[in-house]
Amino acid sequence: VTIGPSEEDVWFGVVNTESVRTAMFLAMLNGMKIFAADISSAYLMVDTKEMIYTRLGPEFRDWAGKLAIIRKVLYGLIGLCAQFHCHLCAELEKIGFKPSTANPDLWMRDDGDHYKYVA
Numbered sequence: 675v676t677i678g679p680s681e682e683d684v685w686f687g688v689v690n691t692e693s694v695r696t697a698m699f700l701a702m703l704n705g706m707k708i709f710a711a712d713i714s715s716a717y718l719m720v721d722t723k724e725m726i727y728t729r730l731g732p733e734f735r736d737w738a739g740k741l742a743i744i745r746k747v748l749y750g751l752i753g754l755c756a757q758f759h760c761h762l763c764a765e766l767e768k769i770g771f772k773p774s775t776a777n778p779d780l781w782m783r784d785d786g787d788h789y790k791y792v793a
Contacts, residue, residue, distance in 0.1 A: 689779040689793040697780065697791045706788065713762075721745055723757060766792060 701708050726744040730737050763773075771781040771792060781792040 689777060693774070693777040693780045694793045697793060701791075704788075 698708055722744060727741050728744060730740050730742050732738045734740075766781050769783070771783045771790075774780040774782055779793070783790045
């Protein structure tokens with residue numbers, strides 16, 4: 675019997691719209707600059723937690739039929755989002771950001787005279 679992954683293994687956080695709107699409103703109200711970016715395909719930088727392997731196909735010519743170990747997460751892999759979420763949280767903590775109490779996917783850092791936010 676194969677048991678699927680738990681909800682915790684596949685869960686990933688997404689900041690809610692209200693938090694983003696509130697942060698943008700406060701920034702505009704205080705005359706602060708707003709920068710926007712998207713992290714697309716960044717999950718390719720995350721190592722897998724489990725051992726995953728595949729048998730190489732004929733497109734690998736001389737290596738066809740050999741086993742290959744997959745070290746980085748792949749799109750569509752169960753738990754991909756959760757693993758990237760953990761990786762991103764660790765990187766944000768390294769540079770001084772802390773999750774908001776109201777929304778753990780809204781990160782903030784005290785820069786002395788102002789706060790910086792990452793949603």
